[in-house]
Amino acid sequence: MSFVPVQGTDELGPYTTFAGQTLERPFEIRVSIDSMDAHDGFLTIRGRFPATFTYGSRDLTLHVGEHSEALTDQGRYADTILHGQKLARARTFTARVPLHMVCGRLEFRLETKGEVSPPLPIHFNGPISKLSHKSHAYWAIPGTAILTSSAENSVQITPYSKLRHARAEGRRQLALRMLNTPEHRAIARLRLKYFLTRPSFRKRRIWMYADRIVKGGDNGEYAFRYAVTQRDGIEKHYVLQPGTTLATHFRDSSLPFLAFGTDKQRLHYLNAEVVFATRLGPAATFGLQQHSQGIRDLLNSRTVYMNHGLVVDKLDFALNVGYTGFDRICVVSEGERSNLTAPNYGYATQQVVSTGFARYDGLHSSPNRTILLAPTWRANLHRPQRGNATAEEHRAFRQTPYFHTFNSLINNPRLHQMLHDYDFRLVFLLHPNVGSQLSDFSSTSDRVEIHAATDDVSYEQLLTQANIMVTDYSGVQFDFAHMGKPLVYFHPPRSPHATARIHSATTVTHSDQLRRPKMSYSINCRRI
Template identity: 30%
Template sequence: MSVYDITVFLVSHGPEHDGKTDLSTQTFPSDRMQILPVKEDDPLHPRKNTVLALGEARGRYTLILDQGDSFSRDFIQALFTEAQKEKSVMVMPSQTCIHVKRPREQFSLEGKDELHVSLTEIPAVFPTCLNGLLIQTSSLLQAAENCLEEAEPEKQILVSLLDSRPEFFYLGSQDFEYFFPREHDYEYCLSCLSRDWYFTPLTGFLLPLLKEQKPSLYVQCLSLYMLNTRILANLNNRNKNLISRREAAGYAELFSDVLERIDTRLILDRSCQSLTWDLPIQLMEVRLKKRDFSYYPSLSCQEDTIELSCDGVPFGTLKNIQARINLIDYRKGCLEIDGGFQDYFSSREAEIYAEFDGKTYAPVYNQRYSMTKCFGVTFYRLKTFHMSIPVPDSSRERILRFCFCTGEKTYLMDFAFPSHTSRFCKDLTYAYWRFGPYLSYWKKDGIHIQRSRKLMVLYKELRLWKQMWQLKDGMFRDQLPLKVLNFLLRPWFSRRKIWFFFDKIYKGGDSSEYLYRYSRQFRDGIHKYYLLDPSCPDYSRLQKEGLHPVRRGSLKHRLLFLNADMVIASNSTVFAFNDYTFQRSLPIRGDVHFGVSCVQHGMSVQKIAVAQNRLRDNTKLYFCASKYEIANLSKPVYDYEGYNALKLTGVPRYDGLKNQAQKILLLSPTWRMNSVLPVTKNEGVARDYNPNFKETNYYKIYNGLINDPLLLNAAKKYGYRIQYVLHPIISPQAEDFTKNEFVEIIPSTGDMSYEKIFREAALMVTDFSGVQFDFAYMRKPVVYLHHRDIPQHYEEGTFYYDTMGFGEICHTSEELVQVLCQYMERDCQMREKYKRRADDFFTFSDHKNCERIYKEMIQYQQKEV
């Protein structure tokens, strides 16, 4: 018998996962509300004890809340009123994760305040967990009795509830910000870090449910949601490395078993946000359903478009197959175009070509990196190409078009400009690009090219300024003063040669600073500038040395970036480092003309085409220290072949590496994607603190290592100190580590000096970090910890640790400690076989790397700029 109107289960997930939720401020009468506290102690199974406690509910309705959930004062009253009015078994509010930096309601239903949801047709919204739902207690308890399996008890209850009565009420006017992350919150959800989460819910809950009977529409929605959350958590560089590439094929079979029981209409539906994915993922799921990765959608010609379909279900149209222009350059009278288009059709059914000045040009296809990966395995790639299109001298206006030809009909293709170096954009229709004697701009019928005349340039510029003021809710207005000033100063800047250097920006001391220092001594007519954030200690250091770095965010910084001839960077994504998001770069794409010289932060010997392919930054020169780097970067996926970009010179910062070893053991591992929060500002700013970091194996293993009694006793016996240098991306977690008197924990921020630390340490422990090469360059011993409990994220390219590594490889902390004790006992001397490997790897050891690089850059400046 019901004693209360509502029972609230207030769930605590432990001190490291809890906020505070105060129910005393609710307008709902407290005497009609039963509040039952529940303690959950397993973050990987966050509702286990709550489900067991459901029988204690004495209210007509039940509401499960987590400590830290946030909602309005009338939240409970509003849900209860709606449940009474609609006689609903379940009421669901609008739901958003409280941790997300750019919050978005899970189903993107803003504006739909009230919605009666029927699960007999594809729903716009559906529940994925019990948290935040107001549910009729009698129905909830009956559903809970049907939970026979331990796997996914929440989802079992929801399935039982909604299969018997497939409807509920969505109250979008009530915003519910949940504290405990859910499966689709891949940045914060701890379940994503558990291997069990990828298997048991599918094999122990989902597949038995799907095989039992013809699945309801809700079960299909929930199934697709569960698959998509696992894809989302491991898409491209989010890969948690919990499923190896060898296991991926078997895991894909598990997905196929689920998908073959899901209607293709649902897979391709775009009305529900939690089921709406971009087309490559939808195509992958159709292919998995069919168990055929050679499958393409059917193509049919219409009057003004083509239509693509899968089993009669619409997949897309010609608008979804665009000529994607990543880079256009003008060299020796030709437009050099790098691009791609979506691989949604068989090359046997259609072809694509360019048309300009009465001639047609076929794309030269290549293997440049354009892959979409899941669990580290490529499941989709764009068809990438290069075109060289002559621009004969003419006063006529001409149009560059791309055409899609099926044999039956030919259609004009739409353009897309997905890169900072695309030159054009669609949002600002008066944007333009000047090259040689020409002015070019995009219109719907193609890219127009005509003679550049001062009045036309002025007209375009003035109209562009007006658009920047008017469009996109004023998002470009703050760039308008810079745009105007740059236009006025363009004649002055055009007479100056500018090299623009930077490293992390929030930290100096890397290869760009070394090359900047070396090159500025020469009177070569080139103006050289080094960029730093004024808040970092390196800024004051350089000022004291009279080097006057450029202040990040200053007007000088912005103008130099727009007018540089060469950008010299030790890290990729130069636009992001300079505060340009994809959207923010739209007004300046026709202004920038620099190429990038990569002077490297680490060695390029692993598979890193996603970050270091030629088009990532429009890289013109890439300076390497080893023949093995050249071999790796020469592979087609990097697309440097034929561009004379790869130079075997050494890297700048190695000029400062001179052995001054003291009794110091250096621990310097790289970071892991699943140990840090994603970028929320830009790459030139330190990342945010991750509250879940201490739950990761990465933390537990390295924190245990720096506090290992055997290691600390050996260090004391032999007179060694230990320095643990945190990777810059891990540095926000410095306070999480347990300190002791023998270990100094050093974040890679502030006034720390890599060069000083590397010179003075006697031995380095690392995993896959590029700093191993700094140590090996000085012929000092390196020991690797490839711990079996930390997922490996390194993909071998041309450097193989077992035959080319510079030291022993350990797979447990115990094994590592034993090796370190042996090294300390013999004064940390590098073994001869590892010295021979270092001699083979490095082409130069003469500390003249900057000299060689500077000569190459001067030659490039004279020939190409």
């Protein structure tokens, strides 16, 4: 038996077989569209063709009306991973079609030596891909065209008119309401409100900011507090969960905010010119996670990613431009900028801007005989928070090496004695994604405090009051280093990193390596 895949061609086209079994036919592979947008006179499409095997000189081509172009591989991240092992890397592409040429049908084909394959199946990969194969889903580009995913292997493009737009929305509304579920009725209602209120929003310039919805203190809050002092004719809105401590502080300071999860907040987000995000998946942060399938075509804002940690790790699997759709990324160091402008991320040089972090303006060290123990989370134990939802409790958490490592540390008798002898206290801060496990941890010393970052605690206060910080590889290490205070890296073998992509971040531990221009977050988004 041969253990080498065999390639050939039959009446259905090329194929690859192994031991007599067909493994792949390229004409049947779905082209994944990761994102689409219409700005600056172009329709920009980013996607990938996940073929495992190569088939000679066959080129992936895009056809839009009379326009066609070969799509060369960009090398952007698009790996297929199984059990932690990379199996194959998809060919990735970015196509830019002048808007005046957007007409007819949009199709992908494979071409070689003048031969053209049938249209390949198309998959719309997420919220920023604009379309889906849901009944009567469409995307209107006002003044240009209306795109409809009418078939599995093509997108129908019709010239734009207000009448055609109204008819398309009518069909979409009917399809949603016929499904008759609470979720689909909510989507239909939000879409109706959007179109009814759109005339009043159209002439307003709106910028949206948010951090974790239940807790501020990050770049979003600091950038917003600065932005609202500028008299530039732009509306700025910060989104918060009502009833939180920060919401009370905002009211006491006469600072306005939009209540998370309300239709008013969602409509401002859908009509925003620019969205400033500190988390991946802004649609979830701004209350549209449950609606993303039904409002993809309405997500037209430019997105500036201010992040909440430094990109010193290899994060192309989550941060590449096809997955995020970010127009700008603000970073702290030139090392991050070099990382993010590598081909595997797909960003143009001008899209990654070394600005510093807004929250650094609040870091003024005032040590108070405190040791801050702040480990990060593990992806194999918890999923990230989304919107105002808290991370789910991990039922077997108390049996994990992570728990045993840190619970043993905060109960170490020698540590307790040293805290007493030197008159120090230790604050053990659980990452927000581990906050649901707070009740699992306890210490026999009254000099050890245990807090979850989701509790009513201030990151800024904890960081500024600590004399020294102990961490494994939490991103807040850089905030601490920015103040020029000492860090201790604790890498217990029993609690390894959750992913092999994590690199050592210990090379950046001094504030002179971090960029912090005054009011660095006041970037000129009119040019975005």
